[in-house]
Amino acid sequence: MRCDLNNKSGSEDFMEEKNRHLLKERMSVLKTKPNLGPAILFFSGGSALNSVSRYLKSYTANSIHIVTPFDSGGSSAALRNAFAIPAVGDVRNRLLALADDHNPETGPVSELLGRRFSTLVSAQELREELDRLADGIAMGRRVENDPRLVAVCQELANFAQIMPADFELRGASIGNLVLASRYLRSDRMMTKAISWFSGLIGARGLVAVSADADLHLAARLFDGEVVLGQDRMTGKEFEPIVHAIEDVWLTASRDDCQRVQIQCDSEAAEKIGHADLICYPPGSFFSSLMANLLPSGITDAIAGSDCPKIFVPNRGTDPECPGWQAADAFRFLAKQLGHGSGSSLAPNRMLTDVLVDSSDAHEFAECNLQERGIQLHAEDLVFAQGDAIYDPEKLGRALLTLSLGRN
Secondary structure, X not given: OEOOOOOOOHHHHHHHHHHHHHHHHHXXXXXXXXXXXXXXXXXXXXXXXXXXXXXXXXXXOOOEEXXXXXXXXXXXXXXXXXXXXXXXXXXXXXXXXXXOOOOOOOHHHHHHHOOEOOOOOOHHHHHHHHHHHHOOEEOOEEOOOOHHHHHHHHHHXXXXXXXXXXXXXXXXXXXXXXXXXXXXXXXXXXXXXXXHHHHHHOOOOEEEEOOOOOOEEEEEEXXXXXXXXXXXXXXXXXXXXXXOEEEEEEEOOOOOOOOEOOEOOHHHHHHHHOOOEEEXXXXXXXXXXXXXXXXXXXXXXXXXOOOOEEEOOOOOOOOOOOOOOHHHHHHHHHHHHHOHHXXXXXXXXXOOEEEEEHHHHHHHOOOOHHHHOOEEEEEOOEOOOOOOOEOHHHHHHHHHHHHHHHO
C-alpha cells in the first residue's frame, strides 16, 4: 500500500487493479525472459543485499551493483596489504550472488570460487593445497575437461608465483585470490577483472566499483574521535563504536586521516545514467552506502538520471549507527545528497522515494517528505510482524513493482 492514499473513487480502484494485473503479467514474462528485466541499480557492499540479489536475478539479468572497494578487514585485508589493491571481497561476494545457478557449466566454477581455505591446518598444508589447485586439481579431480575450472586454476597458479612468502592463506577466499590475480594481470583495471569473472559464472547482473583505487575509509564520531579503517567501524573485528558517525571520507591509508578525493569509475557513472531505478539499500550505512557516494562524479551522475531514486532504510540495529532510527539515516542521506558535490541540487533530484515496512512508516512522520517532494511507500516487507530483517522476496518484488510501474 502507499501510505499517502486516502479514500479512493471507484475509478481509482479500477485503475489500481488494472495496474496490478499488468504488473503481474510483466513479472510472468520476466520470469522466462530476465534479459528484458529492468536495470535496478544498488549502491551497496557486504552481504546484506545478497539474498535480494538472488531473488532479483530470476526476473532481471540487468540489475546493477555499485560496490565499495574500500573495505580494510576480512579476507581482503591480506590481499590489500600484499599488493596495494582495492578490496575485492565485496565484489566477489556480489558476483557469486548473481551467478547463474541453473547452468550446469557454471555451477562447479561458482562452487570453487565460493570456497575458502581451512582455518584448522598448518601453513604448509595450506600451501600444498594451493599448489594442487595451481596444478589443476580441484574438488578432488583433474579439471582439464572444464575450461572454466582450468581458467581458475591458472589464476591460482599465477597467484602462487606472486604471493609473498608470509602471505596468510588461512581462511582466505579462493574467489578473492582469483579476482586479485586477474586484477593484477589486467593492468590493474577492475572493470576487466570483473568482466572476466562475470563471464566464468554467467552472472545475471552487472557489478562495478565506485572507484578503482587503493583507498580506505575514515570517520569522525560526534564526540570528536576519528576512526581509521572500515573494519573499525562495523563492530565485527573491533569493539563497536559507541557514538554515531558525523562525517566519513577517503584516505590514502588506514594510518592517515588526511582527506583525499578520487574520480569515480567511468563505468559506474555510465551505469548510473542507464538505470531504470536507483536504490539506496539496507546494509552498513556508512561503509557500504555512504562510502559509494564519496568519489567525485557519483552524485552528479545520480542527479543527471531521471529515474526514481529510492531509499530503503535498515531494520534493526546497524553497528555503524548507534542510537539511530530509520528516520535519522534518512535525514543524514538527504542532507548529503542535497549538497551533492558542493552544488545546490534539490534533494528530490537525488532522492525521490522512501520504501519502508508498514510498521516503520510512523518514523517518517516528522521528516516533511511531501515538502521535499519525496513519496513514502509503506509495504509488507518482512517475514512476520516484528522481524528485524526484510523478506528478500517481498523487498525484491516491491522494487521490481516500483521500477516496472514507472516504465
